[in-house]
Amino acid sequence: MTGESVNVIVGELAIRADIANADTVLPTACAGGATVAYAAGVPVLVIAVHGRWAPNSPVILSYIRAVDCWRDNAMRNVGL
Template identity: 40%
Template sequence: MCPLPYGQWADTCPVRVTQQWLDVLTSRGARAAVLRGVDRNGHFRDRLTAQSIDLRVKAAAEAAGLDNPDSYSAHSLRAGGTSAAADAGRSMLAIARHGRWVETSPVVHGYVRAADMWRDNPMRGLGV
């Protein structure tokens, strides 16, 4: 289990959106997989594969007008959440636990992308 707090806005709150989706699944008698395809007639399909999630992330990146949308993947969601948490000042220990990394693993540090390469530059203010 991974605890997730309510978001600030109802339309993007992961808890509220997931609750709404679970209500839809329940109302249609679906069980098991939460991430599943829906065909154009509204019928549920099998659980989403990693590849199908990647395709949806790429499509969303393109729809958002991001540069090089093909470079995004489901993995980008993990890196983006980790980077946002680190940028907000959350501890690496808390981030590692939330992301289900071993607490001493150096891997979690590889997920943290500098949001601003000038603000986050380690050489800033050293007088060199």
């Protein structure tokens, strides 16, 4: 299976699912890979270099997803 065939399949599924702007939907593993690496303790700079983002690019931060919203909450240890 080629990359282009994956794009076609994902695009067709997005249309069938009635997703807004389905014609612009493309598959990506960037968020998954970046999130898993970050959760494993890999520094953001290393993830950026591996993903071929510029080392000082803020874009990498948009690819790292919160896996555990409570554990990753900045206010977790703040007393109420």
